Amino acid sequence: MKRHYFTMALYSIILIALSLAVYFYQQPFLLALLLPLYIFPMISVPLFIKNYGQIKVQVYSDSAYVEKGHAVPIRLVATNPSIYPFFRTEAAFTLRNQYFKETKLRKIAIALSPKHTEKMLIPIENGSIGMITFGLKYIELYDMLGFFSYKMEIDRDVNVPVLPVTREITELVPAPSYEGEEECVENSNKGMVSSDIKEIREYHEGDRLQRIHWKLSSKLDQLFVKEPENTAVLSIVLLPEFTKSKIEDTISTLLSIVNLLNKQENRFEVCVFNSQTFDFEYVMSTDEESLLNLFVVLYYKPLYEGESKAIDAYTMSGQKKASVIHILGDKFEIFED
Amino acid sequence: MIKWLESKFLKRTLDSEGVAVGNIHSETPHRRLLICLLRGILTFLAAYGTIGGLMEAMEIPYNRLLVAGYLLFFSLLCTVLYMRKIAFYIGYIIILIVYTIELAKYYYYANSGFQAITNIIYEKYSDFFNLLSIRQAQEFYADRYVTVTVALLFIGLFLILLLNVTISGYMNVFETVLITFPFLELALYIGKKPPIIFIGMVLITYISVGLMQFTKYSRMPIKGKNTKEYSRVFKKRENVYAYQGSFSGNVIAVCVAVIISAVVCFVSLPAYSTAEVNKFATNPVRSETDSLITRYIQTGFLGFFNKYQSKGGLSSGRLGGVSSVRPDFQTDLYVTFAPYSAQTVYLKAFEGSYYAINTFYEDAIKKDETGALEYFITHTQIDAIENKNIVDVGNRATMVVENVDADFTRNYLPYYPIEDSIKTDDKLIDKVNFYNDNTAPGQEYIVTFSPVVYNDYPVRDDKNLHYDQYKKYIETVCLQIPDELQEGITKHFDEMEDKSLRDAKESDYSDVNEYRQQMVNLIYQDYFTNFEYTMSPGSTPYSSDVVDYFINESRRGYCAHFASSAVMMLRAKGVPARYVEGYCVPIGIIEESGKIQPNLDIKDWYEGENTLGTDMQVVTVAVNDSYAHAWIEVYLEGYGFVPFEVTPPDFLEENDETLNIANLFNSIFANMNLNIETPDPATPTNNRNTFKKINFNLIKSMDLTLFAPVISVVAAGLIVIVGFALYCRIKQAIIDNLNMKSGNYKPFVYSRYVKILNKFSQKKIVANKNALPKELAEGLEKYIYSLPVDKIKYDSCEMIKAGYEFARITDFVLYSGEVPSAEEMETYREIVKRLGKV
16 A cells, blocks of 8 residues: 555645635635545545455457557456545556567556446557567555555566568469478378377367368367378478568568468468577468567567578578478578479 | 557567557447546536536526536537547537637627626625625616626536546546636635535536546546557556446446435534634735635736735836736725816825835935935925925815725825815814724824815915925936836837837926926826726836836736826926825716715815806715826925826726726637627616516526527537437448448448347347347247237238348348348348337
8 A cells, every 4th residue: 555645745735725714704605615635535535445456457458459540449348346436546567569668657547436347448459560469567556645655466468460561462472382301292182180090189379270180179178180191291481581681571471371381272381480499490481369469479589680691501501391481571492492 | 540559550560579459348338428428417516516506605696507407418418529539629619619619709799798797706805705796797787687698608517628638538626626616615714605416416426536536447538439549548658557447337436426425414513504604814824815815816826926916006106017907996085075076186195216026115215326315304394394385276175085094004184185184173074974984093194285276276486395405405406217127218218119209308398397387197108008007017027127027018007107207207208206006086986976965064174166166065085096197296396296197098097998807808809809789788787676586487497598509509508419410320331331332231230239228128129138140030039029010000911021031131241251141131221220110
């Protein structure tokens, strides 16, 4: 519980001034003004102390992702089950786009009427792509006069990726299937179902839904997938370059190509290069969920200055054999392995 | 402009931070209209609580129902203007224009009402502070019931316009108190108590506004649909995003305020109804406040800037320190004498010879160039010399003067008192029936004097006057001008259009007295043409000389300014002159209020020539401080000091319109050339007997005079509402058409969907406010089937079909993302119209 001595002092000064005015001038109206000032603290403070602990707060986003230029709809829901009107309540939050510095703490006034749930829409405007984080830090509740306040620590983050605006790409030549010695192509079987099952393993993020072993999963109450013996080779690898100055165009081009490849029902993986660890992470994107996962991975990767760090590292490190589509800005280049 | 600024600020924030907070709002429907109306009620409570409270406390009659209804209507109207930015601006402009036109039209009614209110308030204050009559501003119409009501309509609307900004706009309790508190305190300070309900009304507003201000979300900035809070936040450099609080939040605050106000009123009612304000200050704070208030009542606001206090009467040679002379119209002298002509009788009390630092001194001093005293003679010595050599044409008159409130250190003597003229003769005085029968007698004395009736001043042997000392007095002191003033006088002479005063030389005249009189005439002509008489000229700046400032800068003043400046200018032209103060008794006051003394024999009071013949009678005249006056005396060779009047007539003095705060409306329209219906000047009245305590009178309230301004302003208000509705409709139609033309059907379909949904929700056709289109159609079907057949006034099958078609197209447009054909949209429009009939 925080005490606001300045407010108390100010209130006392007003009280004393009015009391003196009443004493000197004996005016009934001044007395009428003075009485509420004495009544308020007697009502406000005890009721506040009794009720401040009952407030409940939730925060979430209405949308899992948004396109660039569309506001992120953050919902702030505060419930006051008590009969005490919290006339002044402030929610403190931070905002951040992963590609920018963190902004200062902001506050918003909330009306917390008695027995009422206040739902607020906080639209977060965005000017560029990136992972937007809305961090609700705390809720500060005040009594009616502002003498005391209670800070409810919350510290809850809501992350929403902002996807770039895509463009129409038509020039991308469908990549040829690659038939390796150890791996076979599964082109004829779009459902990726093979009668020869190599193994059954636990479900991992990114696995295709068609591979889920529904019967087994329902029996064991856990998702399992069937791993075919002859797994299809990943014929296309998209390799975005995380050049700082061109990141927005790069991601936009990447998403456009992903959409195109999905439309053409081509199999591909996105190879995400981490310039700090020199690691590569392969992410598949076949549906909305995996697409979001891809963007989470993308947006948390560090940016760098060079324009060929990823492709150089890819070539040097002898990654998977595939047709590599190297993406930099709004341009892309296909390297046949 | 605001939008542009906001977009700039948003862009800057997005460029630097990548994110920015948009237009935050509660998910609960805003019910902005209800919030506006709630604030309208608060505005009304504050406005009527103060105005009505003041009227009730001061027992001023007015039409309660009309004023209350009018204030309520305008409170609601003005607050509803806050719905939209454009409505606010246009609405306020229209209201202000209509207000001004109506005020000009009913100016005399409104002004009379305003004057009536101020007169009554002044009257009450005068009674409370025992100040007698302080002021009585002119009222053009006698019926205060009508005029006060009209004035309250205008004052009330003005108050509402202000309160609407402080309550709806800023939600600021301090500003609200500042606007309303003085009205009620005006009455309460002198123990005039309005019914406690008015106190309660004002308290409810104060507490509600205080609570809502505290919440920070209750400000209602005028904002359009898409306006953001960026510029506000940016300007204030704070990161608190104000948004419109929910209606329930506002209602709770008002409820809390009502409960607390009710408790306060209930608790304090016994004390409130019995408490009496002590007339006599019991502590220094109250005493000082009382003295400030009385000073304000007597001298007006500018009186606080006076260098010394003046309540009328003599200034005893002190000049320029009083910005405004406000006589209290209290009788200073009772003068009993026999008027002998139509000329003004002057009662001299002070003569100033030596002038320095804005003051005329009675004692005559002459300093040499080094500042050392060269010559000195007291005023009693001067009087003694002059009394022995008075102008005497042989007339003999007697005057009894009773000094009741004038400066007791002085005698008030008519021209020309004979030697040892002042006596106290109880027998004669006892015969005089003064006005003040009920008051303690003041200082009384008898003066015998020799009046000059036809200006036939006799040439005298001035040998007795030619004592060296007296001669020196005339030639040095009566020609004395401070060095620093010489330049100012010369400048004035140079700047005069008529150069005859500047170029006049004594040597051009054969007779020196002719020259001197001519100089007085020229100065008077200059005054008459280029100067303005006013009782409120403003005080002379500290660093300036009053004469210099008067003749070269302000050119406006009252008698003391004219007389003192004339003396200095005459001296500059080599004419011995001096400054005189006293009282004047013009023939008008004698005719108007002179009390004839039938028991007194005229022979005991006057002997000699006169212009009134056998009509002469002894009268007693009550001379109040507004007749205090300043004039000059010019030394004419062979005649001595002869009085001259140099103050030009004051054409506006009756009302002192320029600075009188009570003439608020006068000052507003003083310079406007409006075609205002002027009341018959023959019927001005300020008859207090017309005051009647009239409770609400329906027949009287139907008086067209009262209703005309109300109807006009209410009509203006309705025009604003209708105009605003039309504006919204037209704007929506334009937007719809543009969208339809461009093939962007989504906004149109969405807006119609929301509209129909709201309508169906209100009629309980759909239970859920967020019902899907299909649910809406199903709900409609159920609703139609549930209705009795005779109540269905449309083709139910067609209507149900329309409902499903509406749902189909809505679904198609909103959710599929596909574009419907133009024909489908035409059908959709017709369906929407049809559904509107449900």
